Amino acid sequence: MYGAPARKQLALLSLLVLAGFVLPYVLPGYFLYIANLLMMYVILAIGFDILLGWTGQFAFAHIAFYGIGIYGTALLQLRFGVPFVIGMPAAAALAALIGFLIALPATRLRTVYLALATFAFAECAEWVFRTWESVTKGSDGLRISAPDIFGYVVGTDGRALPVIAIILALVLAGTLYLRHSKLGRSLCAIRDSEHVAAASGIDVKRIKVIAFTISAFYAGIAGGTYTLFQSFVHPDGLGVWTLVLVLTMIVVGGSGTLPGVILGVVLLGILPEALRAAPRGLLVWQEFAYGLILILAIMFMPRGIWGLIRGGARARKSPAAPRQRAAGALPREAP
Amino acid sequence: MTAIFSIRDVSMRFGGLLALNRFSMEVEPGSIHALIGPNGAGKSTAFNCVSRFCTPFEGDILFDGKSLLNEPPHRVVAMGIARTFQNIEQLYRMTVLENVLVGLTSRVRRYFPFAPGVARARAEREAVRDAEEVLDQTGLLAYRDTLAGELDFGRQKLLDVSRALACKPRLLLLDEPAAGLRNREISYIDSILVDLARRRGITIVLVEHVMQLVMSVADTVTVLSFGEKIAEGAPAKIRADPKVIEAYLGSEAVNA
Numbered sequence: 396m397y398g399a400p401a402r403k404q405l406a407l408l409s410l411l412v413l414a415g416f417v418l419p420y421v422l423p424g425y426f427l428y429i430a431n432l433l434m435m436y437v438i439l440a441i442g443f444d445i446l447l448g449w450t451g452q453f454a455f456a457h458i459a460f461y462g463i464g465i466y467g468t469a470l471l472q473l474r475f476g477v478p479f480v481i482g483m484p485a486a487a488a489l490a491a492l493i494g495f496l497i498a499l500p501a502t503r504l505r506t507v508y509l510a511l512a513t514f515a516f517a518e519c520a521e522w523v524f525r526t527w528e529s530v531t532k533g534s535d536g537l538r539i540s541a542p543d544i545f546g547y548v549v550g551t552d553g554r555a556l557p558v559i560a561i562i563l564a565l566v567l568a569g570t571l572y573l574r575h576s577k578l579g580r581s582l583c584a585i586r587d588s589e590h591v592a593a594a595s596g597i598d599v600k601r602i603k604v605i606a607f608t609i610s611a612f613y614a615g616i617a618g619g620t621y622t623l624f625q626s627f628v629h630p631d632g633l634g635v636w637t638l639v640l641v642l643t644m645i646v647v648g649g650s651g652t653l654p655g656v657i658l659g660v661v662l663l664g665i666l667p668e669a670l671r672a673a674p675r676g677l678l679v680w681q682e683f684a685y686g687l688i689l690i691l692a693i694m695f696m697p698r699g700i701w702g703l704i705r706g707g708a709r710a711r712k713s714p715a716a717p718r719q720r721a722a723g724a725l726p727r728e729a730p
Numbered sequence: 731m732t733a734i735f736s737i738r739d740v741s742m743r744f745g746g747l748l749a750l751n752r753f754s755m756e757v758e759p760g761s762i763h764a765l766i767g768p769n770g771a772g773k774s775t776a777f778n779c780v781s782r783f784c785t786p787f788e789g790d791i792l793f794d795g796k797s798l799l800n801e802p803p804h805r806v807v808a809m810g811i812a813r814t815f816q817n818i819e820q821l822y823r824m825t826v827l828e829n830v831l832v833g834l835t836s837r838v839r840r841y842f843p844f845a846p847g848v849a850r851a852r853a854e855r856e857a858v859r860d861a862e863e864v865l866d867q868t869g870l871l872a873y874r875d876t877l878a879g880e881l882d883f884g885r886q887k888l889l890d891v892s893r894a895l896a897c898k899p900r901l902l903l904l905d906e907p908a909a910g911l912r913n914r915e916i917s918y919i920d921s922i923l924v925d926l927a928r929r930r931g932i933t934i935v936l937v938e939h940v941m942q943l944v945m946s947v948a949d950t951v952t953v954l955s956f957g958e959k960i961a962e963g964a965p966a967k968i969r970a971d972p973k974v975i976e977a978y979l980g981s982e983a984v985n986a
Contacts, residue, residue, distance in 0.1 A: 397827065397831075397854060397858045398850060398851065398853070398854025398855065398857070398858065399846060399850075399851070399854070568845075569844035569845065570844075572843060572844050572845055572846065573843050573844055575854075576841070576843035576844075576850070576854075577831075577835065577838045577840070577841070577843065577853070577854075577857075578843040579843060580824070580828055580831055580832050580835075581832070581835060583821065583823065583824055583828070584821050584824070584832045586823070587820070587821035587822055587823055587824060588819045588820065588821060590783065590815065590819055591815070591819045591820065591821060591832070591893070592832070593781075593783070593803035593804055594781055594803065594807065594812070594813050594815075594894075595807060595812075595832045595833045595835050595836075595893060595896075595897065596804045596807035596808055596833075596835045596836030596897060597804055597832070597835050598802070598804045599803075599804070651823065
């Protein structure tokens with residue numbers, strides 16, 4: 396059956412939820428933190444990939460919506476006592492609304508112009524987080540208190556893990572359904588050829604706006620998830636560095652594919668933690684290293700690690716099949 | 731019979747180049763109408779005006795008596811006009827089935843995309859059934875789950891036609907469906923076109939350089955040269971027209 400995800404995929408998701416409940420009893424605290432961090436990055440990266448890898452739009456405003464999700468959820472709780480279960484969806488909806496408003500002018504642009512305009516918006520957003528001190532506490536950073544969910548207090552990494560696992564499972568399920576839907580196909584069609592999409596009856600501009608909105612909503616959810624296991628938010632974490640990190644995760648893993656993005660998040664999310672043991676002199680090279688990995692991946696592995704694995708599997712299955720067209724991970728109209 | 735589709739005095743300019751100069755043509759319902767002419771004659775520009783990728787600065791394009799010029803590209807499809815592309819444009823990273831499903835877009839009813847549901851299951855079941863029917867007609871069903879980018883050239887051309895057919899068009903615009911194909915593949919396209927027009931009543935406008943195909947399937951041929959119509963009529967008449975021969979081969983050939 397085409398129009399729905401495979402049973403196996405949905406079964407994996409229930410396994411994820413199960414792991415969310417079991418792992419806190421098995422793993423030491425530090426690993427639980429890493430698990431939470433990676434799961435949040437998966438939500439953030441998939442949202443980005445829906446715009447970048449599915450729809451083929453080079454928009455770089457994603458971290459701004461992530462910030463709106465974090466500050467939105469945190470401030471609704473701190474200032475107005477709005478509980479997490481309402482605050483997070485509200486913050487994600489706000490991110491989606493702002494994403495929608497940005498998309499209206501942004502979808503008139505493409506390639507480098509779209510990238511620059513959305514990047515400028517992200518920089519503005521970071522400036523607002525930093526400067527609007529009466530609300531965000533600016534560069535002092537904002538302390539986040541542990542939310543409680545219907546009386547369940549999320550105080551530790553172990554107590555946050557099951558909640559985040561459930562959120563991630565829901566997001567992944569929704570994404571799988573989206574991929575096999577009419578809308579999901581329209582997004583991918585726009586990436587492959589806007590002309591074919593339009594000539595097939597797809598309202599290209601409208602679907603692009605929808606893609607921006609969905610992408611921003613995912614970022615907002617990722618931001619809300621952040622408040623579950625982090626106790627502090629600072630504008631420094633919402634700048635170019637985070638953008639490059641998520642972008643590297645997507646490109647190295649394999650843009651446009653769900654398993655690829657998850658793979659990229661796990662590999663590049665663990666790397667800085669593994670490097671923590673490295674001497675200080677090496678650590679300052681971290682951001683440089685990510686940039687280098689990103690460039691090398693784009694040059695030598697445009698379909699990412701997952702693309703290599705899949706390409707190999709396909710070649711073995713049908714030895715007579717023609718060589719795969721070198722359709723890169725990035726849209727063909729890319730400069 | 732009256733024309734189902736007509737282009738009336740359409741002119742299109744790209745900078746200093748007049749790509750179409752008061753070009754008109756009338757297409758009878760259910761016919762195969764070929765549009766031929768040397769490279770750069772304005773054939774693809776005419777198609778692009780019809781599918782609304784370009785807007786002519788004068789003239790009108792009517793389908794079923796309604797003007798197309800106020801419609802955006804995706805609405806033209808919903809009105810019943812589908813097209814293929816000259817330099818095969820494909821959804822390379824999607825499967826053959828998905829390509830055809832994309833062609834069905836305007837006919838699949840809307841549903842909430844993030845969750846399972848009854849409306850979704852029904853819409854998708856019907857869509858997949860229709861898509862497989864189209865693939866069966868064009869002989870691509872065996873390649874259902876192959877990535878479009880992995881098909882050979884001939885089958886990519888067929889897939890382009892399949893995607894356009896999935897729109898259930900009443901008017902099908904084919905931009906060089908036979909270019910670069912081998913003889914066997916051309917006769918296959920030939921039989922598909924005749925079947926579409928004669929049996930299913932789809933009106934076809936065909937831009938083509940492969941004269942073998944044009945002469946065997948077309949009811950009417952219109953010849954464009956430098957944006958102007960220089961001849962129109964039955965294939966046999968066109969073949970003998972000195973003006974057409976001149977446009978293709980130069981005036982030397984006529985004198986010789």
